Amino acid sequence: MRRIAYVFGGLAAAGAGTYLVVYLYRWQWQRALLCGVLLLVVEVLLLGIVLLGRLTRIEDRLSASDQRQREQAARQEDALARLRQPAAEPDETRFRWLEDPADRAYVFVPVLMVTGVLLSGLAWVVQRVASATARPAERRLAGRLTVLTAPDPASPDDLEDLPSPAAARPKGRTVRVAAVGVVGVALLGGLVVGLADLTQTREEGANDSAATSVVVQVDMRGPDTTAARRSLAAQQVWERCRDSTSVPLRHATLGDLGDGLFAGVVRPALTDHDRLRLRGCLEDATLERAHLTVVGIGDADADDD
Known part of the structure; x- marks a missing residue:
């Protein structure tokens, strides 16, 4: 839905x-103002949609984020509740031999001591074997991590050979962005200059004709x-349009021709630029x-x- 709004x-x-540009060229200021207001409204609408x-x-x-925090808090409360629960009492007592009378003799303690000695010896053997076999693996891992180590600070030549962050950026993208920016600025500048040239009031040569006739239709x-x-x-x-030209129309009258047609005669004759201004003023709503x-x-x- 938002994409459709962007398109329209x-x-x-x-x-x-x-x-807006067309009406400015035709000297129709009221219509140009309406188009300008409509353009501002559409821009504000697009800005509002983006925001x-x-x-x-x-x-x-x-x-x-709030949902994740609530779920995490619920899990923490559940874990805390589980931790605070009293430990369940065992159903039966283990090591019942400890509760027997002391006059009975058992071999549990000597067996336990011998077993501890044997396990300690086995652990020592495993540690020695592991230390002997882990050295080649550590060397291979250190060799793989060598490329990630920083250069020696005592050798600045190595630092100069490293590529700069600016050189690591893709040049094609930078060139395209610069080209688009230059073309956009050139088009905008050409539009502004051309529109200013078309709408400015300039001195023109006098018209050699005696008068200019204008016929209008009123609806x-x-x-x-x-x-x-x-x-x-x-x-x-x-x-209202008598003063829209460079020379005020002091002695110009408008006659009725019937059927909604009216004719006016302007003396002296109007130049091309004044004709454009008079037509735009008459046709402006x-x-x-x-x-x-x-x-x-x-x-x-x-x-x-």
Whole structure:
């Protein structure tokens, strides 16, 4: 389940980030803000899922540790209870000969002494045989452990010949990590520089045309989608976008063509960058239940009707 959440969260973050860049390029700030907020929400959601997984694993480890401690404490209590139990009395008395009268004679003591002497001699023989046969095995074991001994401190040349810990690391993995890091930094830098170049306001050459004509389509949602409301929505959006270009649209009016179409004429003519900014401002969603679509935008000469 957590993997599915990671997949869907990653796809949502990629989509929100892509449309954030697209809307910034189109100068549609409201939509860009919405995508940015959605991207932040998805990132916080993914972070919460990761932290929840970590906390769940920590809880499982603590529960397992408590269970082991309880089991160990139960075993200790059981062993302690067994140790504290009184010893059971023997059913019959052993060495009954010790309870017999002292006037009776037995050969137990001499036999016991002779047996002890014999066992002591046998143990001495076993010890001598073991010491004689264990020396070759000890030498072989010492020869195997020679590779694990530290070098002689008096000979620093031996220490220089040993490989360093850094050299023991795999070089291929380090190279791959470095390559991925360099590529990621390069892509991020290119994205930032390219986006800054596309969205910055720069001076452009004047347009030789006399004017620029803009045709927009107004779509309304709701039961009261009358022509008057469409005209009011178009005028509100047009007035708000009069200062979106580098040159304010002081003498630009918007006329009604019917069927939700409106036309505006801008003098002087707009440059390519100003056209992009004006289109983005008009198509950006800012009015409730109203949406404007730029049907066409182009230059008009002085002799055009």
